[in-house]
Amino acid sequence: MIPALLLREDGLVKTQRFNNSKYVGDPINAIRIFNEKEVDEIVVIDIDATRLKRPPNYALIEEFAAECFMPLGYGGGINTVEQAKNLFSLGVEKIILQSAAFDNPKFITELASRFGSQSIVISIDVKRDWLGRIRLWSSSARRKISADWLAVMKELASAGAGEILLNSVDRDGMQNGYDLDVIKSAASVLDVPLVALGGAGKMEHLLEAVQAGASAVAAGSLFVLQGPHRAVLISYPGYSALESLFRSSDVS
Template sequence: MLKPRIIVSLLLDGQGLVKTKKFKDARYIGDPINAVKIFNEKEVDELCIFDISASTKNYEPNYKLINSIASQSRMPICYGGGIKNADQAQKILNLGVEKVAISSAIFSEPNIIQSIAGNIGSQSVVAVLDVKKNIFGNYNIYINNGKKYIEQDLFSLLKNLEKRGVGEIIINNIDLDGTGKGYDIKLVEKVSENLSIPLTILGGAGSLEDIKKLFNNFEIIGAAAGSLFVFKGKYQAVLINYPEKTIKKTLYANTR
């Protein structure tokens, strides 16, 4: 049986880690290898690493860095950024990564999901959808770090991705990225109704209470956060943190 997960989301830009706010103003927060070593000690459920420059600059995945991260990690890793075909996905999994995340290539390479899923299995294929609410209250899809609008209906796309072989969906709310205002509960409700595969929500977590609320109210598999686990305090000093085992148990206590 699948269990809920508290997931750390990290952004790679070149060789370093950064954190954004509403997909802008990237702030350098440190070395990825050092971060992985610290999160190892904290026994993180899962680590998502997204290379935010690979797709926008048309780079290949940085296999050398991915290998260094995977070789140091004692937690499951999902990697996304620059993946355009099944061979690249297989190469990344061969380095010790558990799952690959696809975003921009969903739209530029129509058969990529079927191709990768057929090669490595649906359980290792994650679709990442970055969304933003429009003036009518509907959710628009964006790629290339929120710079390019995709004219597709979010909920029709979710069903289509599931049919094509995606094993998990990550919904990332651009409006809430780095704000700490809490997850978009209405969005979670709508997405949950349209999916029968695992769902992870990213964007907005400002406290462990936000994660607890998510687990208490939805059949959520993953509650992901970035700022919550790399910043501390009013002035957002860089300090890697993660809930201890006893605290995690209280967050999981009332999951459905």
């Protein structure tokens, strides 16, 4: 179970359907709290870096890595091998790519050959059109991409990615559950681990995503916002609660 933290202007924000960003606090403070709660892994994504053609903020990321007691994944503004090398040297364990991977799948292969597939994650965002069809979405360009999302995802995984982070734009921040059909479709064609993101609002949603085929689950609002008024309160379920949840199902 992976908290997914979104950065905007070096502050922690939460979005709804990739819009309406709400400031929710200092990312360093959030990481410290998640440390205390012994989370499995954490992901930090700068949601403006690629769109604004801004490189990673190495000084800030170095602070994240110094504070993290758990594996850290970072995404945003990465488009060169040198940037990846710098991030790994700071203590980042996984880098998350989208635009650079879409533009040049060979970039994934180059990174994987140098740093290992296990350290390369591809972010796939999807959004349904007015007919309910699943379409690939570019976060940086803020538009749908005409290419078949399953074919693109499979191609990028085959290029050397060790993991896919799959997010549903329509479910982002809504807390009404993951898009299980999207997860099932993706899981049916992938040979690498699939991490589901977008829509978790309660513990049962995490279980549903795993039952649909996700190898792991990530969430934002579930871990940083509480109650109908979306008050900021960082939380993370204890091991006993998770064990009880998954023990009650056929998922091991």
